[in-house]
Amino acid sequence: MQMQPATLNETATAICTLCIFLVPLAAAGLALVNTGFGRSRSAAHSLLSAMCVYATAALVYLVIGFALQGYAGEPAHLLSAGGRQWNLLGAGRWMMRGVIFNGSTLSLVACLQLFSVGIAALIPLGAGSDRWKLGASCASSALLAGITYPIFAHWVWGGGWLAQLGALAGCGTGVIDAGGSGVQAVGGLTALTIAWILGPRQGKYEASGMAIPGHNMVMVLFGCLLMMVGWLGLDTAGALLFAGASVSSLALIAVNNVIAASASLVTALIVTRVRYSKPDASISANGFAIGLVSISAACSMVSPAEAAAIGLVAGLIVPFSVEWLDRVGVDDPSGAISVYAVGGLWGVFAAGTFAQDRPGQWMAHVSTIAALLGFVLPLTYCLNLLLNTFYPQRISKDGERQGLDMSELGGGAYPELTQVTKDYLSR
């Protein structure tokens, strides 16, 4: 059984192309957020890691990722079970050789995916901030772009079994994830495994230890605004290509995005104001980001009021999630796990909950959550653990004390700031 691919007319193709070109701004924003939440002594390393991880993910995705992900209507590996054909994995040609870049829908999908996989690969950088080697982060992103991301993206966006659950098992119309809440959750769950494997930063949980705040909140907040522009592109292009949305619904998608992010930000702001007596800038920034992530799945099929409700719940979730993870010993400097893993799961669930007009739709969305937790999380954990066995991913204690700028790059991001000269290393 094969799903029919979306077909776009000339106007929709032009608009979709423009939207896709906005998506790299989300990556730029994410890189700024990750850098701002880290320490000043690892700032240059953080931005360079973002560029290297993005580049690695793009190259690996070009070579193998897109072939495994495929697209609805393209060749795929099928499994027969229960008298039905379950579409498990794309069977495209490596190096995107099956794609003709002539403005076809497939070429737009390839372009969007190349940007989207970069965003997913950048997410774990925030959780590994201040202690993740450059080479290890690139190797880990290669695993994400070559294995975990394409498999899950095929299931949801490539005409895979989750997208076909309606026809296969009578679950509504199958999972709907226009902008990719679930796909972003892949990045968030990878962030969780990285935080588990690397362990906390030095001094984070010592008896005399203090909170380690981000070094540049301006960078974080500006990054969030950039992310919003990128997310508008991601959600609109995704809705056109994967959710069957029409050009006339683009205004609704944009409104839903802004409303969800706003509701989430305001809620997080109020919650932190009540709990800490002053609004917390870092959690509020995470509140804004989780609003964008959680509305992605349902952006084209809910009303603005429902988008506000999705954002409100996301804004309620994020402060408690950040606090709880910190309490159970998961050191996540940028809040990536709360924003992208928890927010992504909530986004998938919300999309199923608000699509009440389609019987059984919620089952497709809960099955997607089960696939993320029961397949993607164990797989990415095992892959990264295996990588860690052959190539330890964490920087040495001395390197962490000096900062990753000095220990891995030999120079800092802010040379005018006072440095302890003994911390300089010869190149």
Added chain:
Amino acid sequence: MKAAGLFLLFAGFAIVMSALVMLSPNAPRGLFIAAGIATQVLGLFLIFRAHYTQSEGH
């Protein structure tokens, strides 16, 4: 304990998949799916617990 948690995550996924593959839409699949998710929550609890114990040890 972490390995057991990971196993439970996968087991929960297997329960959900089994319900979708083997049961007809008229059967109470929702119960099986809920059981699968509950198993996964238990698995997550085990992994976080193991990580916390490990962090405390260090």
